[in-house]
Amino acid sequence: MTAHGVAIHLENCGKTFANGARALEPTTIDIARGETVVFLGPSGCGKTTMLRIIAGLETPDAGGRVRFGDEDVTDTPIERRNVGMVFQSYALFPNMNVAENIGYGLKIRGIGAAERAQRVAELVTLTGIEGLETRSIDQLSGGQRQRVALARAVAIRPRVLLLDEPLTALDALLRERLRSELNSLLRALGITSVYVTHDQAEAMTLGDRIVVMRKGAIAQIGSPRDIYFAPANRYVAEFVGAANVVEAECRDGALILPGGSLPVAHATPGRAVAMVRPESWSIVPATAATLTGRVETVIFVGDRLRVTIAGAADRPLLVDAPNGLAVAPGQTVGLTVPPGAVRLLAGEAA
Amino acid sequence: MTEMRRPLGPIIRRPHVLRARLLFAAQLVFTLLLAAFLIVPAGLSMLAGVTENYFIGVRSGLTLRWLAQVWELYADTILRSFVIAIATLVVTIVIGLPAAYALHRRGDRVARLVEEIITLPLAIPGLAIALALLLSYGNFSDFRRSWLFILVGHVIFTLPFMVRSIMAVLAAVNINLLDEGAASLGASPWQRFRDVIVPNVKPGLLAGSLMVVTLSLGEFNLTWMLHTPLTKTLPVGLADSYASMRLEVASAYTLVFFIMIIPLLVAMQFMAGRGGLTGGRR
Numbered sequence A: 001m002t003a004h005g006v007a008i009h010l011e012n013c014g015k016t017f018a019n020g021a022r023a024l025e026p027t028t029i030d031i032a033r034g035e036t037v038v039f040l041g042p043s044g045c046g047k048t049t050m051l052r053i054i055a056g057l058e059t060p061d062a063g064g065r066v067r068f069g070d071e072d073v074t075d076t077p078i079e080r081r082n083v084g085m086v087f088q089s090y091a092l093f094p095n096m097n098v099a100e101n102i103g104y105g106l107k108i109r110g111i112g113a114a115e116r117a118q119r120v121a122e123l124v125t126l127t128g129i130e131g132l133e134t135r136s137i138d139q140l141s142g143g144q145r146q147r148v149a150l151a152r153a154v155a156i157r158p159r160v161l162l163l164d165e166p167l168t169a170l171d172a173l174l175r176e177r178l179r180s181e182l183n184s185l186l187r188a189l190g191i192t193s194v195y196v197t198h199d200q201a202e203a204m205t206l207g208d209r210i211v212v213m214r215k216g217a218i219a220q221i222g223s224p225r226d227i228y229f230a231p232a233n234r235y236v237a238e239f240v241g242a243a244n245v246v247e248a249e250c251r252d253g254a255l256i257l258p259g260g261s262l263p264v265a266h267a268t269p270g271r272a273v274a275m276v277r278p279e280s281w282s283i284v285p286a287t288a289a290t291l292t293g294r295v296e297t298v299i300f301v302g303d304r305l306r307v308t309i310a311g312a313a314d315r316p317l318l319v320d321a322p323n324g325l326a327v328a329p330g331q332t333v334g335l336t337v338p339p340g341a342v343r344l345l346a347g348e349a350a
Numbered sequence B: 001m002t003e004m005r006r007p008l009g010p011i012i013r014r015p016h017v018l019r020a021r022l023l024f025a026a027q028l029v030f031t032l033l034l035a036a037f038l039i040v041p042a043g044l045s046m047l048a049g050v051t052e053n054y055f056i057g058v059r060s061g062l063t064l065r066w067l068a069q070v071w072e073l074y075a076d077t078i079l080r081s082f083v084i085a086i087a088t089l090v091v092t093i094v095i096g097l098p099a100a101y102a103l104h105r106r107g108d109r110v111a112r113l114v115e116e117i118i119t120l121p122l123a124i125p126g127l128a129i130a131l132a133l134l135l136s137y138g139n140f141s142d143f144r145r146s147w148l149f150i151l152v153g154h155v156i157f158t159l160p161f162m163v164r165s166i167m168a169v170l171a172a173v174n175i176n177l178l179d180e181g182a183a184s185l186g187a188s189p190w191q192r193f194r195d196v197i198v199p200n201v202k203p204g205l206l207a208g209s210l211m212v213v214t215l216s217l218g219e220f221n222l223t224w225m226l227h228t229p230l231t232k233t234l235p236v237g238l239a240d241s242y243a244s245m246r247l248e249v250a251s252a253y254t255l256v257f258f259i260m261i262i263p264l265l266v267a268m269q270f271m272a273g274r275g276g277l278t279g280g281r282r
């Protein structure tokens, strides 16, 4: 199967529901052909609404336009947009078996039984659900349903594939496995995909770009690396991954903290908000660092130690240390960090 | 926690168990008495229908003569009743299914208002509905004289049952989601209705159908007002036989009525047991 997506352009697409609830601020975003964009944000921030506007299940407020390539589809109902959609609760048809579910879109398109059967067989193999073709939907496990839903959406060779938290209903282990399967599948299809999730690990794995959302508006758009290493603001920093956000006075190229000073690259004097990821810290002897603190807790999580250190900043700092390091609560240690790993967040000082 | 508490359960609960059993026994006796109170008259009435002479009693012997006589006198009435019931069913499905779907899809204040209006006939005495129909259409004498006039009354009376039992299923299977699923695969509204909506509301449709047929067969109030001597139905005939026939014939008629309606009631009960009426699936 070759790439057959289109670019998606949203122009000033906002959504105010009939009850007056503003689910989405007017939003403009361009998604390139073949790209996978992940909308990431907490519950209720408008992710599903955004997806439904792209799908054609909601119309944007007046002034909003949705374009697929050069075609304006704002007033085109979903059934004529040729989008594949995987719903959070799958929306599989209980009155049809697995093969009939997967083949339904093809049947609607008037594709003959023989060709349909062949295509369904292809998809069954692609999604790894061989042997389940004649099962009814209520005889499937959650993971199997998810695969059927995906196969059904992809079967129609959509221009755009839309996925609304497709893995949320599954347990953690299965989720992780399906996540990487889904990743290779999306790459193989080369289709334009929009993926909605509140799970940042999922967003990191799947997204060419991530759109972090907050209360119906975009907080940041960027590659997973951008989002992780260069969050635009405190909200993104704290939502994506673990982050130590400290607010302090900046003087002579260093942040002045209760436990000493922390050198910062490109610092300007004055009040600043800075972020350091837990894995950026190194724990060193107290004498070897300008910043010191007292070890509060040490938690062994297998591949590393998660250490909290009090007294260095206003709030305890979260530090990831190698799992072989000898640290014990009560110990006073020094903390160092490569200067580039201290990230100043713009416009966030209180 | 519950795991740990379990061994203590029987010891602590013993007095409760005893009390619960006593309560259950008392409830059982009460229920049986009440059931007997209600069932005995019906049983006696049916027995009278096959008794040679009711005033002498069962001693006079049992006979099917009265049943045969009822059939002779009222066969056309009984058949007409079935024709009306089936016609009512067809009309309530044709109107009720799309209506229920539309009301469910809209789900707003207008939809609730329409639902209330459809349900209104339940709260209004059948006599009043009949009177209204007579006032409005009584002058169209051909219509007035045909069984179609009764059909209209029955549709008004039974439609809410059909609409409500379909709507219950629509809500239970989250039909909007299935509808959106089908739409995303390119299905037009009509294709969605045919391939997804109808198959998935079948339990509600079936439950509603049984209810409509049963109600139509048994409806008396409204029908009595609307009927003409040539458009009697089963229950109207029943009243007629009570008024003008000897007691044994009237009782035999009751028996016929029961034979007609009980299989439907049993089927309805069976459906309810399988969750059809409450909207659950399989």
Ligand SMILES: Nc1ncnc2c1ncn2[C@@H]1O[C@H](COP(=O)(O)OP(=O)(O)OP(=O)(O)O)[C@@H](O)[C@H]1O
Residues within 6 Å of the ligand: A017, A018, A019, A021, A022, A023, A041, A042, A043, A044, A045, A046, A047, A048, A049, A050, A198
């Ligand atoms: N049909 C609707 N009518 C009124 N308000 C709605 C409707 N759908 C969504 N909302 C509101 O719009 C906001 C955004 O909803 P949306 O479903 O897009 O959130 P979400 O980001 O997908 O959340 P979740 O992660 O919980 O699925 C919420 O506050 C929600 O209550």
Ligand SMILES: [Mg+2]
Residues within 6 Å of the ligand: A047, A048, A049, A164
């Ligand atoms: Mg959502």
